[in-house]
Amino acid sequence: MAQLLITGGAGFIGSHCCDVLLEAGHQLVVLDDFSNSSAIALERVADLHGLSLQRQWAEHHGSGSSISLIEGDVRERQTLDQLFTRAKALGRSIEAVIHFAGLKAVGESVQQPLRYWDVNLVGSQRLLEAMETHGCRTLVFSSSATLYGTPEQVPIAESAPIQPINPYGASKAAVETLLADVAGCSGCSDPVQSSPKGWRIARLRYFNPVGAHPSGRIGEDPNGLPNNLFPFVTQVAVGRREALQVFGDDWPTRDGTGVRDYIHVMDLAEGHRAALKTLLAGPPQLLTLNLGSGQGASVLEVIQATEAASGRSIPYRIAPRRPGDAAITVADPSLAERVLGWRTQRTLNDICRDGWAWQKANPHGFST
Ligand SMILES: NC(=O)c1ccc[n+]([C@@H]2O[C@H](COP(=O)([O-])OP(=O)(O)OC[C@H]3O[C@@H](n4cnc5c(N)ncnc54)[C@H](O)[C@@H]3O)[C@@H](O)[C@H]2O)c1
Structure with missing residues (x-):
């Protein structure tokens, strides 16, 4: 090695x-x-x-x-x-x-x-x-x-x-x-x-x-206000933040919110x-x-999956679209599979379960 x-x-x-x-x-x-x-x-x-x-x-x-x-x-x-x-x-x-x-x-x-x-x-x-x-x-x-x-x-x-x-x-x-x-x-x-x-x-x-790691012992611990949807959602679920802002519900997607490859x-x-x-x-x-996973999840789907994983409700409000955002960003990961023999194994529910376990055990990240 x-x-x-x-x-x-x-x-x-x-x-x-x-x-x-x-x-x-x-x-x-x-x-x-x-x-x-x-x-x-x-x-x-x-x-x-x-x-x-x-x-x-x-x-x-x-x-x-x-x-x-x-x-x-x-x-x-x-x-x-x-x-x-x-x-x-x-x-x-x-x-x-x-x-x-x-x-x-x-x-x-x-x-x-x-x-x-x-x-x-x-x-x-x-x-x-x-x-x-x-x-x-x-x-x-x-x-x-x-x-x-x-x-x-x-x-x-x-x-x-x-x-x-x-x-x-x-x-x-x-x-x-x-x-x-x-x-x-x-x-x-x-x-x-x-x-x-x-x-x-x-x-x-x-x-x-x-x-996060399935043990719940390491995970994402952003400084200050999270830039990305995920830590924000779990921080709302754990009660560190009041509500989530969803930037646009009028995108050309299945429920109007932005779709990303998590x-x-x-x-x-x-x-x-x-x-x-x-x-x-x-x-x-x-x-x-x-x-990437090659699968897209919308903001509302992420909220629902985190609510299911945490058993808590996640209040959100719709805000205007942000300049520079795209409706859908999803990878074609097929080349990585061919070259590396690798593909993702875990689902959105796994992501929410592990992310929530980390957040719940460490509500203030590594400073708890
Ligand atoms: N997290 C994402 O969404 C994402 C997406 C695409 C690419 N990336 C890239 O992946 C890499 C890791 O991202 P992450 O999410 O783990 O970020 P992170 O901020 O958690 O990790 C970056 C690490 O680099 C350290 N660091 C920063 N500047 C340094 C310097 N000058 N010298 C030594 N250490 C320094 C930081 O202390 C931190 O531990 C970054 O290069 C990031 O741009 C991240």
Whole structure:
């Protein structure tokens, strides 16, 4: 099993991915600056596997799974160099990187474009420089369906036009271009390409990651007002917020509310495990894959499913449509199934059950 660097591994998706990768027997080194997460998440992940979270990363790891935490910023070259050098000195070089570290709030990216470009693009650039220097050329990158903008056709295939409509999406599109250049695949739009420069890279375009670990011990813990529907719905159910706003009930959908492709975070984490396995076993290549369920759920369906899971009523009011929103955004995930042998296993009811179990046990997230 491999020694892996997980940037942003304390965050929502990263922590669930750490769980799945520990299960697969990997040794993990997490780099996180905790700008949007808590070390408690990783302590709980370690605990779920009967491990303790190593803060010093001093001893040589045995052959079993392990998890170490380095607090630091992915934009700092020195931190990255130390990390790769130290791993090598301890006898286990970093074989691959999963790069979650980044900022993800669309509205905030409109307010603070420079900060978003800095963390998302410069952070990725520094990481790639360090990887190149230390001879590590396998990377799984967190991209986003946001880069499709307002889609012209659904379900959305990887060949759909890239037309981001906010700085967040633009920064993800820019990193995708940077990765294609680094892999030696500039200007080529085929989602499966061989890399003449010897890189193994997966650009994974997530749809709407939601839900929580089935143990209820880790889940999404957004700072302040949630940006997305899911944490908002469960926060209303648990009594942290009064009511939900539904943006538009006059969309051309089955009940008039917006339809999205929600993917259980454990399915998403398993998609990363599959991508890593495919990259490590295959020739140098650049993969570009949608990770979604291929199913759409409307806002009202999400409210009903959460009411059923929680046994609580979720008050909501209809507000005007938001500019830039689309009626329906659903993935075509068939390429990921063909290339990775992966597809989602969990339903909307599983998502609501697990999301609710997490919220109920941790009404104030990791600060409870
Ligand atoms: N959650 C979504 O809806 C979604 C959808 C598509 C893509 N993504 C992408 O997936 C990745 C993970 O998303 P998430 O939902 O887990 O977000 P998150 O905010 O929970 O996790 C991101 C992690 O990165 C860390 N981080 C941020 N800046 C850093 C820096 N400069 N150095 C080191 N660590 C840093 C944060 O502290 C956090 O732990 C992000 O890149 C995000 O853009 C998320």
